[in-house]
Amino acid sequence: MSVSLRDRHFWLVLLAGLGLGIFGVLLAVWGNPQNSGICVSCFIENSSGALGLHDNARMQYLRPELIGFVLGSVVCALGFREFRSRGGSAPMARLVSGLFLIVGSAVFIGCPIKLFLRLTAGDLSSLGGVAGLVAGVWIGLQGLARGVDLGRTREERGATGLLVPAGFVLLLIFLLARPAFILVSERGSAAQHAPLVVSLLVGLLLGALAQRSRFCVTGSVRDAILMGRRSPLFWGFLAFLIGALATGLLSGQFNFGLYGQPGAHLEHLWSFLGMLLVGWLSVLIGGCPFRQLVKAGEGDADAGMAVIGMFLGGGLVQSWGIAATASGVSLPGKMSVLLGLAFVLMVSLLFRERSA
Amino acid sequence: MLHDRFDQILAATLVLILAAGVFLLATAGPNQGPHAGAGNDRQLEREIVYQARLSFLQRRYGPVVELRDSGALQEALLKLEELGRDLPGEAHTDLLSGDILLRMGQFDRALIKLAGAVRRNGDYIDSGSPLNRRPLIESAVAEGMPLVRDRLRAQPDNRSLAMVLKDGYYLQSRLAGGCE
Numbered sequence: 001m002s003v004s005l006r007d008r009h010f011w012l013v014l015l016a017g018l019g020l021g022i023f024g025v026l027l028a029v030w031g032n033p034q035n036s037g038i039c040v041s042c043f044i045e046n047s048s049g050a051l052g053l054h055d056n057a058r059m060q061y062l063r064p065e066l067i068g069f070v071l072g073s074v075v076c077a078l079g080f081r082e083f084r085s086r087g088g089s090a091p092m093a094r095l096v097s098g099l100f101l102i103v104g105s106a107v108f109i110g111c112p113i114k115l116f117l118r119l120t121a122g123d124l125s126s127l128g129g130v131a132g133l134v135a136g137v138w139i140g141l142q143g144l145a146r147g148v149d150l151g152r153t154r155e156e157r158g159a160t161g162l163l164v165p166a167g168f169v170l171l172l173i174f175l176l177a178r179p180a181f182i183l184v185s186e187r188g189s190a191a192q193h194a195p196l197v198v199s200l201l202v203g204l205l206l207g208a209l210a211q212r213s214r215f216c217v218t219g220s221v222r223d224a225i226l227m228g229r230r231s232p233l234f235w236g237f238l239a240f241l242i243g244a245l246a247t248g249l250l251s252g253q254f255n256f257g258l259y260g261q262p263g264a265h266l267e268h269l270w271s272f273l274g275m276l277l278v279g280w281l282s283v284l285i286g287g288c289p290f291r292q293l294v295k296a297g298e299g300d301a302d303a304g305m306a307v308i309g310m311f312l313g314g315g316l317v318q319s320w321g322i323a324a325t326a327s328g329v330s331l332p333g334k335m336s337v338l339l340g341l342a343f344v345l346m347v348s349l350l351f352r353e354r355s356a
Numbered sequence: 357m358l359h360d361r362f363d364q365i366l367a368a369t370l371v372l373i374l375a376a377g378v379f380l381l382a383t384a385g386p387n388q389g390p391h392a393g394a395g396n397d398r399q400l401e402r403e404i405v406y407q408a409r410l411s412f413l414q415r416r417y418g419p420v421v422e423l424r425d426s427g428a429l430q431e432a433l434l435k436l437e438e439l440g441r442d443l444p445g446e447a448h449t450d451l452l453s454g455d456i457l458l459r460m461g462q463f464d465r466a467l468i469k470l471a472g473a474v475r476r477n478g479d480y481i482d483s484g485s486p487l488n489r490r491p492l493i494e495s496a497v498a499e500g501m502p503l504v505r506d507r508l509r510a511q512p513d514n515r516s517l518a519m520v521l522k523d524g525y526y527l528q529s530r531l532a533g534g535c536e
Contacts, residue, residue, distance in 0.1 A: 033533055033534050033535050034532060034533035034534045035533075035534050035535075036534060036535045039535060042535040057402060058478055058536055059536065109534075109535060110535070114535075180399070181398075183398065183399065184399070186403075186484070187478070187479055187482050187484060187485050188478055188482065188536055189533075189534070189535045189536045191482075191484060192533075255532070259525045259528060259529075260525055260528025260529050260531075260532055261529055261532060261534075262529060262532035262533040262534025263529070263532075263533070263534020263535040263536070264529055264534065265529075266522075266525065325475075325536060326526050326529035326530050326534075326536075327471075327475055327526050
């Protein structure tokens with residue numbers, strides 16, 4: 001191992017990875033849907049529904065974890081004086097990227113965190129997604145190495161970085177005050193949830209840890225490809241996998257096999273392509289859906305644009321039948337993944353700095 | 357931050373607007389304005405539609421259930437066929453067909469029908485729903501799947517059996533839970 005054990009950051013990354021793995025399983029034990037203790041894309045689809053952005057009565061619940069991730073990051077960033085309003089790097093491209101992050105995740109049925117939670121729960125149907133994510137990250141890195149860049153993020157006047165955190169404070173008020181316009185499913189997977197206070201506290205803790213450590217699943221894959229064992233994120237990722245696997249085995253959540261897995265389908269090609277899209281986009285915009293939330297909490301308005309795009313995506317994937325189900329991937333789902341790949345290719349062409 | 361009079365006017369107006377908002381919230385009655393309670397109405401309307409649907413299903417499919425319970429399975433299937441023409445695409449037709457076919461020992465057809473019902477209406481596997489038929493679907497999967505697998509081993513080219521197996525896996529996956 002070539003990382004320094006005396007490095008405080010290394011231990012923070014390890015703690016963040018371990019926490020994400022352990023609580024990712026425990027939240028499912030405490031009431032969240034099976035293998036979905038933490039799934040940012042599922043949570044966003046649920047929360048979009050609660051806000052009335054789609055009408056699937058089985059997918060409407062304002063997920064407290066999501067609010068916790070952002071506000072935990074805000075509190076931590078403010079406390080350690082790391083909150084900086086910044087932005088201005090291809091905001092529209094980031095907004096649309098956020099939308100397609102949810103499209104890719106919905107076609108696979110899960111964000112990169114859930115991908116590995118499914119894998120560590122013994123779900124072999126997630127292997128196509130793992131291959132897709134790694135391939136997507138690798139392709140994204142090839143693009144970066146050849147000059148694909150959305151442009152520099154700048155310090156921004158006017159505290160624009162506060163807007164998305166303020167939006168999440170409003171969501172917290174909605175969560176606690178429960179106004180009538182916030183919809184709540186009484187049946188379906190959105191009706192399955194851990195107790196509100198537990199979800200919120202876990203979200204706050206993980207948001208704070210992720211902010212301090214910069215831990216992110218896709219970032220770990222990226223760093224593992226680039227630096228191997230020298231990267232602290234690689235070890236954090238390993239801690240995440242071990243934490244999830246051990247907690248799954250101890251809590252009886254482990255079910256090894258390819259068939260009959262919860263919230264999974266058998267269209268491996270589309271699992272691969274959906275996660276390829278997510279991996280590629282994540283490299284391009286600097287992080288997976290979870291990382292976008294945490295960065296938005298640090299005052300990054302560019303990540304905030306991606307978060308807004310993710311909420312729009314959450315509404316669209318349910319309204320247009322894009323989201324896959326256990327019976328497979330719909331035609332709109334397949335077309336949307338292809339459209340997403342076309343989008344990321346176009347962005348790579350248009351945002352490339354070519355040497356003369 | 358407040359450099360000149362213009363800044364002060366902006367800040368004072370901001371405070372005023374925020375105070376007005378808090379005042380409005382604090383003093384608003386439960387039913388003010390044309391859209392007041394719209395969310396409540398939506399949730400309530402959804403519940404009413406759901407309850408109406410339950411009683412509609414009970415009324416329309418009641419005779420089929422009676423025939424099934426009295427053991428007249430063929431007659432019940434015929435009655436269902438008749439209902440299926442009146443209510444095309446209704447998941448409950450598939451659910452009851454699956455139930456009856458299972459009682460008749462026709463596991464392949466039962467699995468296809470039950471998978472069709474769950475695809476159209478997830479309430480059939482939802483423990484919290486009045487339409488919950490988990491035990492029925494679990495027993496269809498538990499009894500039917502080993503038989504289908506055995507037959508498929510003997511006839512590996514049988515495409516329709518392969519489709520039945522796929523429906524069985526679908527039901528297994530839905531029964532296992534997870535995000536929809």
